[in-house]
Amino acid sequence: MNLYSLRGVGKALSGRTVLNNVDLDIVAGRITSLVGPSGSGKSTLLRLLNRLMEPDSGQLTYRGTAITSKDPVSLRKEAVLVPQDSTMFPGSVEDNVCYATRMHGITDFNPADALEAAGLSTGYLERDAERLSGGERKRVALARAIALSPYALLLDEPTSGVDPRSSDIIEQSVMRMRDEGTTVVWVTHDIEQAKRVSDHIVHVKDGEAVMSDGRDLQGGGVY
Amino acid sequence: MNPGFAQTPWEGLVILASVSILFFLVVLVSSWKRVGIGKDMTKGFIIGGAQLALVSIILMALIEWEGEGTIWLPAAAVMVTGMAIISAARSAKRSPDMPFAFRTTAASISLGSVLSLSVLLVADAIPLRPEFVIPLAGMAFGNSMDICSLTMDRMTREFQTGRGMIETRLSLGATSSQAVEDIDRMAIRTALIPTIDRMKTLGIIFIPGAMAGLIMAGVQPLVAAQFQLVIFLMIVGGGVITSLATVTLARESFFNENHQLQDWV
Known part of the structure; x- marks a missing residue:
């Protein structure tokens, strides 16, 4: 079953075509990697899936119905986007991890569980979030999304600028979530990583998306 | 008894003219020092003065009308x-x-x-x-x-x-x-x-x-x-x-x- 289906989706930003006639299916309960060079439209695609913006043309469906018929706030609770910059909110790690659950009145939730699922120990809960390293921030941002137990995780380069060990922890965490039924869309520059973690790879180039078996992708390396 | 301030618009104008010496002095000093605000100050003074005069005239009329009800x-x-x-x-x-x-x-x-x-x-x-x-x-x-x-x-x-x-x-x-x-x-x-x-x-x-x-x-x-x-x-x-x-x-x-x-x- 497809969680998302895109048919002929187009998007222009500041007069420049970023996505052009994209046809794509995101299979539920699987990891789909979007691989491609900078500026190819990968992040824009994620933002469309999270409804932070709307397509200019084409059809985008979520769970079989037009995405525009779904309330954007409810959609974002179900399909959470973790942006590339991992902005931390002022306060402790616990404040960050609990941000969305407090906002949505979710009480049966333990922030330590989300933190551990993202590969951080509970000792981090009291730490000042804005003083964390890049890798730690990435994991807190992931925990913040995991806290909502979403149907889908939309990850924008969750391991960029992260040390190999942290990167490995994030990969393991996300694959574990996939095994538990979460749909993951993973934007990456790293072709090897895409091959390692994904069930499906989509090659995004010049605003067009092509399903790939990975063999057509330069045999590894980084865009 | 001299109340210490002008009682009529004409008296006020005379007082204003004498006090304006201070303003022109400031404008002169600022142009001499090339502060670059002399023109703006003069413009502001003229516009502000004209606006205040206009409001005062309207207020005078309104106060006069006040005696004739609402x-x-x-x-x-x-x-x-x-x-x-x-x-x-x-x-x-x-x-x-x-x-x-x-x-x-x-x-x-x-x-x-x-x-x-x-x-x-x-x-x-x-x-x-x-x-x-x-x-x-x-x-x-x-x-x-x-x-x-x-x-x-x-x-x-x-x-x-x-x-x-x-x-x-x-x-x-x-x-x-x-x-x-x-x-x-x-x-x-x-x-x-x-x-x-x-x-x-x-x-x-x-x-x-x-x-x-x-x-x-x-x-x-x-x-x-x-x-x-x-x-x-x-x-x-x-x-x-x-x-x-x-x-x-x-x-x-x-x-x-x-x-x-x-x-x-």
């Missing part, structure tokens, strides 16, 4: 509407990129000013007479305009620098108002700090205009101080209402109905 009220309403339009346009000019900026500033400034002024009238703090209503409306609209501009300035800056933070919150299912709660609070605080600071230093660093004017006109200083406090309550009350209305209404310019940031931000 005929002055429609004229005062036109004047207050003019104040609302001009203050809203000036405030909106500070955010040229923002769509519907005038609508936001006009509604916010008018709401804050008219409500606070109405409270004063209903509480019988001031009589419904043109010599009270018009000057106080000027103060209310002027202060609300400043507070509205400061609120919009701060909001626009915070939205532009904090776009990542706002979108991260939205992506976690925050509504547009939840995503900018802290920005709203910060904008309101920033806009009101100068007014609150002025209130804290009342009487110590400066004696404000209304109180000074009343004392010079022979009113008991304690009564003048009480009236000044009434004015400050109007200014602060109107300012808070204006600022709150600005952040609420401006949100529609920053976000669309789908809780998405607008392209111009």
